[in-house]
Amino acid sequence: MKTALKIAWRFLTHAKGQSILIAVGIAVGVSVQVFIGSLIAGLQAELVDNAIGRSSQITVTSAQRGELIDGYQAIVSSIEQAQPDALYVSPVVDASGFLRAGDGSDFPILLRGLNIRQADQIYRFSESLVSGTLPGDGEVLIGVDLAREASVADTVTLATPRGSTKEASVSGVFDLGVASLNERWIVSNLAFAQDMFGYAGQATAIEMQLRDPFQADLIAPGLAGILPDTLKVTDWKTQNAQLLSGLNGQSVSSLMIQVFVLLSVVLAIASVLAISVLQKSRQLGILKAMGIKNRDASLVFLFEGFFLGIAGAALGVLLGLGLSYAFTKFALNPDGTPVVSLLIDPNFITISAVIAVVSATLASLIPARRSARLDPMEVIRNG
């Protein structure tokens, strides 16, 4: 075993050029894998974050359309107790109404009465503030587009569809990056919305995010089980099947690319090592004449594959990370942010490296078998 190790190492270091060439070949494969994997993962994370990061991932509403939820405090605490993966569980009062502008014209709005502290974790208003602060009692936060169109100053007059009005002072202006929200949303605390629409002690929905958003469709039925039948639980996955199938397609194509890269790496190693058995057949013949066992003779090539795999994987990970780094530095949006922010996942990189080492070793099985079968007489007879 040790002898085979020493011989393998010497064979590799003696033919430095060849060994480096194979290692670089493996490294290119591994680096493509690391790069593509990080790119796709980054792309997906960004997509998922954009689509669902700033919204409720599981929403509890009344089973009856238009009905309200009574006793939401108890429901919130029972969800928090039953499902530790549920984050920022918060009651919401959503109601449509109007903003009455100074010139008397009405703008349609969605008044969102939120538990500001909790909801901020979901919608990240504090990161989206263009000016001002989060709303306190009797205050509202207004979307940037609505504020501009309605020429909103320090106070606004809000009206319900039934005609009752309520004054509020504007604490700030937000820009969530989505025009339909910026044009329609007005955010207040829960009490303000309850008071305006007469929903005392009631909420229209309970919203939450999840530790792992992709568990939404598994967690939602569990919640439905512990809540009364009068409530309905919906999750983002069921509502966004199209986005999910897109993500899935991306994952599958990324996997395909990685499989083919791996396959070409394996074939390259197998063929180069097979040639190397022919190159070394004279040495193998001598070693066999001197009594090296067939098992050790094949171990020589397994070790060669293993060493090449390790060198290639290490080099490939560095190369792949370098490539990824260069990509985030040079492929930029006009505002200087990277086109795609890569997701460097140490687990994924470790798995890629391990797969490269294992497949390099497996690829050397073929030459190893040839080496075991080589008859020393061939070498001795033919000189």
Place this chain on the structure above:
Amino acid sequence: MDNIISLRHIEKTYGSEVKTQVLFDISLDIQARSFTSIIGASGSGKSTLLNIISTLDRPTSGQVYIDGTQTSDMSKAALAKLRNEMIGFVFQFHYLLPEFTALENVLMPARIRDGRVTKETMDRARELMKLMGIEKVANNNAAKMSGGQQQRTSIARALINNPKIILADEPTGNLDSESTEVVYDIMRDINERYQTTFLVITHDRRIAQKADRIVEIKDGRIYLDLPNNVKQLA
């Protein structure tokens, strides 16, 4: 009798469709500690015979006994162990491993046997190389030595495991006459010093005459067997 090698009715045929018989009913006993020369024209079958004795090749029929053990029933792994411990090889082409230094080449059979190099082995390697007059090139790459040095290195390698038998096939075939003389003197010296049995193929009658016994092979048969008194005949 103290026979280290015994051949009984060895026949060897090559080819499956066109059959060529190379050896015909050869029976031969080689005494331990003896120095025997095998001579014969090229194509006479002497190398085939040596390869069969070395267990690298198998006879078509007949038995080979090495130190009293029948080799035809042994597994490949057992034969490899037998070769490693009992037999030292010296070939016409030195067959050193070009990836290793002279010293590492000498140590290789011991490394195969033990999996490592002990201090005793290292001492023995140095002693053998000194005996061969190649201690100065011990750390040279095997490919960067003269033909005579390479052949002397391969003899040292053959001796490292202290084998009972040295099989040499035209060990001086590639050397000039001066180196040839040196290599033969060394082999005789080792024969006496370590009591190693030598079986040497050569086409050089002058060299063969330095042996205790000459066996001539002709057309796959033993044509002449002159034990012990060769020197007087010469």
